[in-house]
Amino acid sequence: MAKKTFFVTGTDTGVGKTMVSAAILEAAKSAGKRTLGMKPIASGCERTPAGLRNDDALILQHAATESLTYELVNPVALEPAIAPHVAAVQAGRVVSVDRLVGFCRGMQMRPADLLLIEGAGGWRVPLNDRETYAAVPQALDIPVIMVVALKLGCINHALLTAEAIRNDGLIVTGWVANRAEPNAMSCEQETLNYLMEQLPARCLGVLPWLEGVGPATLSRYLDIDLLFEN
Template identity: 75%
Template sequence: MAKKSFFVTGTDTGVGKTLVSAAILEAASARGLKTLGMKPIASGCDSTPDGLRNEDALALMKAMTEALAYDQVNPIALEPAIAPHVAAAQAGRQVTAQRLVGFCRGLQMRPADLLLVEGAGGWRVPLNDRETYSAVPVSLQMPVILVVPLRLGCINHALLTAEAIRRDGLTLAGWVANRPDARPMECEEETLSYLQNHLGAHCLGVLPWQSQPDPAALSERLRIDILFEN
């Protein structure tokens, strides 16, 4: 059974959840830990001879140490690059929190030191007309890692997301600041300082922008020991 499991969310879509997840997996691997990663539902998948494939799920497979079939890493693959609940509706499929929880619990039963479950979009992205993705980590009582992009507006988005996570009864285990653009944001140091003083959780690292993302190189900038303290 996975000794440590975390849910990785972001303040929005396109903030670097997959890059951060892969970097954490690489950091754990460098410490000799057995790792697993999954993205239960992914939209924006490519059609291949082997079926629909998502580049984020493939990145997780490359970064983790344990071998899994693609369908175990990304059990629900949707082709349109749109919100998951809309993509599922267009594909005639029904997605529920209970179903995603079942997939996650299946991987939690596998022997590993670390399991990361990457969400889609932000904390309240819909799964259907009644549920949001946050219902999955809540059902699993899974501590959360938050990815914050260093750009204008991130303080508000980060604080609101952290507030929602805690209101849902979960622990914010840590957060990672990611630079999604080549051009640094103005007043970056002041922004980081404010987040460090007000998010109420450890900053696991600040990742630089890379033209060619390299999770292994970025892993050296992370302090994942914080995740294993308790």
């Protein structure tokens, strides 16, 4: 059974959740840990001879130490490159919290030191007309790792996301600052200093913008010892 499970969320879409998740998996692998990664639902999948495939899910599949079929890493694959709840309707699929929780619990039963479950978009992204993705980590009762993209407005987005997670009864174990764009934001260090003082969790690392490098290189900028404490 997976000893440590974390849900990875972002302060917005496009903040680099997958690259951060893969870098954490690579860092854990370097520390001799057995790892698993999954993206329960992914939109924007491409048709291949093997079926629908999502680039982010493939990155997680490759970064994990344990061999898994694609369908276990990404059990709900949707072709339309739009919000998951709209993509599901267009694809004639029904997506519910209970269903995604079932997939996640099945993965938790596999032996590993670390399991990362990557969400979609931000904390409140809808799954259907009644449920949001936030209910999945709530049902699993697992801690959260938050990805913050260093850009204008990130302080507000980070503080609001952390507040929502706490209000939902979950713990933000750590957060990662990610330079998701090539041009550094102005007053970046001041922004980082403020976030480190105000967020209710430790920063696991600040990832640079390095074009063309993979998660293994980015993992060198992380300190994930905190994830394995207790």
